[in-house]
Amino acid sequence: xxxxxxxxxxxxxxxxxxxxxxxxxxxxxxxxxxxxxxxxxxxxxxxxxxxxxxxxxxxxxxxxxxxxxxxxxxxxxxxxxxxxxxxxx
Amino acid sequence: xxxxxxxxxxxxxxxxxxxxxxxxxxxxxxxxxxxxxxxxxxxxxxxxxxxxxxxxxxxxxxxxxxxxxxxxxxxxxxxxxxxxxxxxxxxxxxxxxxxxxxxxxxxxxxxxxxxxxxxxxxxxxxxxxxxxxxxxxxxxxxxxxxxxxxxxxxxxxxxxxxxxxxxxxxxxxxxxxxxxxxxxxxxxxxxxxxxxxxxxxxxxxxxxxxxxxxxxxxxxxxxxxxxxxxxxxxxxxxxxxxxxxxxxxxxxxxxxxxxxxxxxxxxxxxxxxxxxxxxxxxxxxxxxxxxxxxxxxxxxxxxxxxxxxxxxxxxxxxxxxxxxxxxxxxxxxxxxxxxxxxxxxxxxxxxxxxxxxxxxxxxxxxxxxxxxxxxxxxxxxxxxxxxxxxxxxxxxxxxxxxxxxxxxxxxxxxxxxxxxxxxxxxxxxxxxxxxxxxxxxxxxxxxxxxxxxxxxxxxxxxxxxxxxxxxxxxxxxxxxxxxxxxxxxxxxxxxxxxxxxxxxxxxxxxxxxxxxxxxxxxxxxxxxxxxxxxxxxxxxxxxxxxxxxxxxxxxxxxxxxxxxxxxxxxxxxxxxxxxxxxxxxx
Numbered sequence: 001x002x003x004x005x006x007x008x009x010x011x012x013x014x015x016x017x018x019x020x021x022x023x024x025x026x027x028x029x030x031x032x033x034x035x036x037x038x039x040x041x042x043x044x045x046x047x048x049x050x051x052x053x054x055x056x057x058x059x060x061x062x063x064x065x066x067x068x069x070x071x072x073x074x075x076x077x078x079x080x081x082x083x084x085x086x087x088x089x
Numbered sequence: 090x091x092x093x094x095x096x097x098x099x100x101x102x103x104x105x106x107x108x109x110x111x112x113x114x115x116x117x118x119x120x121x122x123x124x125x126x127x128x129x130x131x132x133x134x135x136x137x138x139x140x141x142x143x144x145x146x147x148x149x150x151x152x153x154x155x156x157x158x159x160x161x162x163x164x165x166x167x168x169x170x171x172x173x174x175x176x177x178x179x180x181x182x183x184x185x186x187x188x189x190x191x192x193x194x195x196x197x198x199x200x201x202x203x204x205x206x207x208x209x210x211x212x213x214x215x216x217x218x219x220x221x222x223x224x225x226x227x228x229x230x231x232x233x234x235x236x237x238x239x240x241x242x243x244x245x246x247x248x249x250x251x252x253x254x255x256x257x258x259x260x261x262x263x264x265x266x267x268x269x270x271x272x273x274x275x276x277x278x279x280x281x282x283x284x285x286x287x288x289x290x291x292x293x294x295x296x297x298x299x300x301x302x303x304x305x306x307x308x309x310x311x312x313x314x315x316x317x318x319x320x321x322x323x324x325x326x327x328x329x330x331x332x333x334x335x336x337x338x339x340x341x342x343x344x345x346x347x348x349x350x351x352x353x354x355x356x357x358x359x360x361x362x363x364x365x366x367x368x369x370x371x372x373x374x375x376x377x378x379x380x381x382x383x384x385x386x387x388x389x390x391x392x393x394x395x396x397x398x399x400x401x402x403x404x405x406x407x408x409x410x411x412x413x414x415x416x417x418x419x420x421x422x423x424x425x426x427x428x429x430x431x432x433x434x435x436x437x438x439x440x441x442x443x444x445x446x447x448x449x450x451x452x453x454x455x456x457x458x459x460x461x462x463x464x465x466x467x468x469x470x471x472x473x474x475x476x477x478x479x480x481x482x483x484x485x486x487x488x489x490x491x492x493x494x495x496x497x498x499x500x501x502x503x504x505x506x507x508x509x510x511x512x513x514x515x516x517x518x519x520x521x522x523x524x525x526x527x528x529x530x531x532x533x534x535x536x537x538x539x540x541x542x543x544x545x546x547x548x549x550x551x552x553x554x555x556x557x558x559x560x561x562x563x564x565x566x567x568x569x570x571x572x573x574x575x576x577x578x579x580x581x582x583x584x585x586x587x588x589x590x591x592x593x594x595x596x597x598x599x600x601x602x603x604x605x606x607x608x609x610x611x612x613x614x615x616x617x618x619x620x621x622x623x624x625x626x627x628x629x630x631x632x633x634x635x636x637x638x639x640x641x642x643x644x645x646x647x648x649x650x651x652x653x654x655x656x657x658x659x660x661x662x663x664x665x666x667x668x669x670x671x672x673x674x675x
Contacts (some may be wrong), residue, residue: 014593018252018274021128021306023136023235025339028305029425058136059232066420089427 011040016054023058030065034083050076092524093280097123098510100268100284102255102311104130106138106231107474107495108290109238111454114503116245120510123282125250125271126341127306127598130239134292134300134493138231141206141223142188142496143489144181148202151213157222157497158173159215159668161490166625167670168324168643170659173452173479177490177497182451183222184496192237195226207453210487223489231492253280254598255310257527258287258318259519266318266469267519270527274598277591279531281524285513288454289315290499292611293444293475296577296602298559299551300339301441302331311476313605315448316612317530320458320467321645323478324446325609326617326627329486330560332378334440336398340427341440342418347371349414351403352380354434355390361399376628379560386438387561393436398433400434407431425674428545439560443486445626446616447478449624449645449656454479455630459645459656469513471506473498480643483658484625528596534600540585550577550603550610551645558614563631567618576608581607612646619653620644637670 016039020031031054042050053061053076063069064080071077099115101108104126115122120339126133145152158178162169187480189195189203196204211220226233242249242430252274259267260283268284295303333342347353352371355361365381366373373381382399391397403411408431411419415654416429422430451457454473455466464673473479481494557570581604622636623629645654660667 010588011590011593015275018128018593018595018598021132021304022117023128023132023134023304023306025302025304026139026421026425029338057227057232057236058132062116065424066417068417085425087427089425089607 019054022061024062026065027058027061028046030083030087031087034086037088038082038086046079052076053079093278093282094283095123096283096516097121098285099123099506100125100282100287101290102269102288103133103290103292103474103476104239104249105133105290105292105474105495106135106234106492107499108288109235109574110172110244110496110499111288111471111473111503111506112247113238113242113245113291114500115506116242118249118507122132122247123250123284124242125253125269125282127252127254127310129251131236133235134307135235135492137304138492138529139228141207141225141230141296142185142200142234142492143208143211143222143487144185144221144224144493145178146182146185146203146205146224148198149205152220152222154181155665156213156215156220157181157666158662160210160212160220161481161487162483162668163673164210164485164487165481166485166636166673167641167668168327168480168483168624168658170480171662171667172659174481175454175662175665177481177493180497181493182491184500188234188237188496191241192231195224208488223425234492234496238528254601255291256531256601258314259523259527260318261517261520261523263518264467266467267517267523269314270531274464274595275593277594277597279528281519283516283519285516286471286509288502288506288580289448289470289472289476290474291476294606295441295444297551297554297606297610297613297631298441299548299555300334300438302334302339302341303441308602308605309444309476309609310605311472312447312612313575315456315472316608316648319647319649320456321647322446322609322612323449323482323643323645324484324616325612325646326389326644327445327484327625328441328613329443329445329626330375330379330384330439331442332375332439333401333437334387334437335425336436338387340421340425341442342401342422342435342437346401346403346415346418349403349410350406351401353378353437354400354402355385356392356396357390359390361385376560376626380628380630382437382439383559383561398436398438401437402434403430404434406434416469429453429574441559442657443491444475445478445480445482445484445486446471447476449643450477450479452479452498452501453505453655454498459654464656466473469509471502473502484627498584534586534597535589536585537589538585540583541580543584543586543603546577546580546584547599547603547606548634550574550606553577554610554613556619560628562617562627562629563575564618567614570614571618574607575613578607578611585602607650611651612625615651615653616644616646641670
């Protein structure tokens with residue numbers, strides 16, 4: 001990987017971290033923690049699903065994470081479970 | 090380098106409910122409005138306000154605005170300005186109906202009227218029976234209000250600068266605010282937004298404290314911008330804490346957990362609240378429980394490997410009761426702590442929640458500063474919401490009044506700005522010297538070399554604020570806190586960035602946020618040290634009583650010479666009689 005590509009990967013990571021800044025502390029912790037620890041292990045398709053997840057509203061995400069509702073999109077629903085499981089106490 | 094410039098009638102900094110309500114008022118009056126937000130607007134912290142919005146609609150129980158006014162003044166421990174409070178409580182019902190017409194889906198009663206729930210601190214007939222005053226859109230009221238206001242603003246053609254960070258206000262030699270220098274987070278490029286009027290609506294500063302309930306974006310940026318522009322901050326010693334936050338994370342575990350029979354223990358398994366409040370025990374008032382937890386930890390009776398929390402026990406209630414009565418709390422505990430509350434105790438610590446102090450404004454949202462006799466507005470500058478201090482919350486805020494605050498004073502500021510724009514039709518010229526200071530601030534972080542990290546120093550600051558300016562305050566502790574914050578301020582000069590790239594350099598944004606937090610921390614600890622009484626959320630162990638004779642006044646902290654000044658509380662309402670200070674009994 002050359003320097004230019006490295007910069008791009010780092011910028012991509014920072015962009016994602018900024019998108020994970022939400023209006024609620026719970027979401028900040030869940031999403032930012034996941035990007036820091038687990039995002040790089042996702043497949044290309046899973047990364048696209050994560051991008052899609054970030055477009056959901058804060059309230060919907062909160063309800064998915066705290067099991068008050070389930071996403072219709074199965075890929076999103078599975079990712080929500082992975083994110084919940086990735087939390088370190 | 091040529092600095093890019095854009096011109097608007099009004100620049101709104103912050104896209105929470107306060108900023109968007111003002112922007113909507115202006116855009117609907119055909120003003121050219123720009124809203125700058127460091128995150129996508131609907132990710133502002135207003136979405137976290139789930140409880141509801143107060144208005145004396147009397148849909149469920151008898152009610153009127155005058156009772157609401159009394160409750161708010163009493164809740165403020167008589168530090169709230171009674172003219173602003175009357176204005177807010179009178180406006181509340183119309184504003185809620187207006188929100189409903191704009192599309193907020195309030196929950197309904199069977200007869201079709203807006204449903205209202207009872208909240209703590211609400212009474213009928215000036216301190217009588219419980220009132221039911223809080224209108225809610227299920228448990229997503231803040232979210233519904235924010236999304237509705239955002240959509241209405243898009244329709245009214247408000248111009249949004251998403252993911253732009255505001256660096257500093259631009260002020261000319263005569264002290265008129267001419268807009269702000271902002272920066273695109275995506276490209277790192279600065280942009281000068283020239284505006285006839287600028288409104289700060291950047292929210293609170295919960296990130297001052299290690300344990301807090303606030304989103305990470307709540308770094309008090311507008312408060313620090315005001316300080317740097319020579320404007321004092323008002324009543325910063327008043328910060329609302331909840332006794333039971335999830336230790337190390339901050340999320341709130343509501344009083345319901347103790348209300349259902351939960352109790353606190355230290356590392357010896359002792360129910361220590363019996364020592365601090367023999368009668369009320371675990372159900373003592375928030376400040377008593379918070380202080381008791383702090384003392385247990387400080388005196389070495391905290392739990393866990395570092396001894397830095399106490400335990401909340403709800404396991405004796407049994408899984409069935411917990412799942413039925415406290416489902417959301419239990420799920421939050423399971424998710425963030427990996428603890429099963431039906432089996433094990435829950436680590437908790439007091440958590441910071443709401444900034445009552447802020448940028449001093451009048452009830453039109455104009456930022457005001459003291460002059461020899463009275464005060465005068467800063468031309469072209471407004472502030473609303475949690476970053477402002479109007480002051481309707483005084484020394485403590487009632488539940489359901491923060492959403493009301495942002496829509497009432499967002500609209501009021503919008504209306505006043507419309508009048509200002511009519512009288513000030515043209516942009517004032519901006520000289521290079523007016524922009525120099527802000528540009529120097531921007532390029533400060535270009536410096537290279539070795540030094541300390543932003544995250545490290547922010548962590549230190551938050552821990553210092555929690556320990557020395559949190560729920561346990563004495564002269565000695567606050568004095569130590571002041572010295573430690575001053576030391577952090579000096580070490581800020583040694584902070585360097587290792588990443589100097591332009592594109593999505595979030596490390597640079599976090600450095601600006603840290604600078605802001607340090608300025609606000611100084612204002613907070615200095616104000617807390619100076620106020621020698623206990624009132625509302627400011628609780629001094631060495632001055633346990635409220636002292637109306639000496640302290641029925643607002644604090645003002647100035648950054649330039651770290652000076653404290655004071656101004657009287659506005660005890661005269663607009664039309665009704667004053668509610669004179671009385672002892673607060675609930």
